[in-house]
Amino acid sequence: MNISQEFAPPYKLVIPYFIVGVVFYLVSIMYTFGFDVSQLHYQDPAVLAWVHLYLLGFVMMIIFGAMAQLLPVVLEVGHFGVEFFYVIWPLLAVGTFLMMGGFVFVPALLPYGGTVVLISMLIFIFDIFMTLRNVKEFNLSVTTVLLANISLLMGIIIGIVMALAYAGQIDVNISALLVAHIYLVVGGYIIISIMGLSMILLPMFGLSHGYVNNAVKIAVSLMSISVILVLFSVILSIELIAYIGYGLSVIAIIAYLMQIQTIYQKRARKIQDIYSYSMILSYTFLLLSVLFGLVFFFMDIQKFLYLSVWLLLIGFFSFMISGHLYKIVPFLVWFEKFADLVGKEKVPMLVDMVPDRATYMQLGFVLIGIIISSLGILFSNNELFKAGVSFLFMGAVFFMYAVIYILKFESK
Secondary structure, three states, X not given: OOOOOOOOXXXXXXXXXXXXXXXXXXXXXXXXXXXXXXXXOOOOHHHHHHHHHHXXXXXXXXXXXXXXXXXXXXXXXXXXXXXXXXXXXXXXXXXXXXXXXXXXXXXXXXXXXXXXXXXXXXXXXXXXXXXXXXXXXOOHHHHHHHHHHHHXXXXXXXXXXXXXXXXXXXXXXXXXXXXXXXXXXXXXXXXXXXXXXXXXXXXXXXXXXOOOOHHHHHHHHHXXXXXXXXXXXXXXXXXHHHHHHHHHHHHHHHHHHHHHHHHHHOEOOOOOOHHHHHHHHHHHHHHHHHHHHHHHHHHOOHHHHHHHHHHHHHHHHHXXXXXXXXXXXXXXXXXXXXXXXXXXXXXXXXXXXXXXXXXXXXXXXXXXXXXXXXXXXXXXXXXXXXXXXXXXXXXXXXXXXXXXXXXXXXXX
């Protein structure tokens, strides 16, 4: 893996994405205290508000920051317009809050919030596409970035149409469009982006060598086809096509997990740390999410669908992101503060910059919180669910503390 800092964007450009993302994570966990799990419904405005708060403010914010940093470093191509990233995160943050307000308080805010989010994402997509024009070799990483951003573009367009309908401006079938919107954004953008990024980060952090990546190629291909099929099922109103798409997405995730297992077995770095434990938990919850999704598919019991989504969002996404931030943020801080001091004075190792106690407290609280809150969803028990959210909240506090500690780290 060729890694070069020559094309890396400025430190002050990337770091706000991670800081704002962690803040949104804490806020989104606090918001779930208000959920009534005995009355959960995917079209409930409170649920829609939380999903957008979590996915846009936390997941997408972190992915945008990671893309801003990793793409030019790995591909050795500078951003077409690196200055764009100074405005993307404020627009995304403002748009997310406006959309949340639209869902919860004033529906008329939704088109405005959606438009601001649309602008931020269009700027991001434009920079990515223009940057990829200078790439000479279209390898797996480049292909996943291209496919993911095409899905994102289509997903946000459908999202704007839904926002206009929700605000009463136009009349469309929101339920049908919602399926396409979710699959394009979550499956087409987030999942495929994670597949591509993990093929860069997992081998790099685990020092994995001598493996083939055929399984992940199959996974990316099947996930892309599944997204297309679900989209066409909505356009043509043929439910059977959607079911084929759902099945292909399950096979895609299984193929991806097989690839991850291969990389894990081929790693040279055998030491288990907060990163490896986070990855293990992350992929465990992804597998559980798929299993509960299959239970819902065959039994048609709604709470299994909600449990599947909960494990995907709070289990898979949160551990995947937190684990990687414990690697990426120290790396960025080290290059900003200590790289020029090498050979002149003693500088810290990356591992010295991570507060072990706080990170393991975060992992423990979040793990316990996920288990208890999942039981609350499974048994439709509000007290159990909120007890789990209390643990999740403490985990979010430790997560924020750990990130701030790394950002403020000074050599002793």
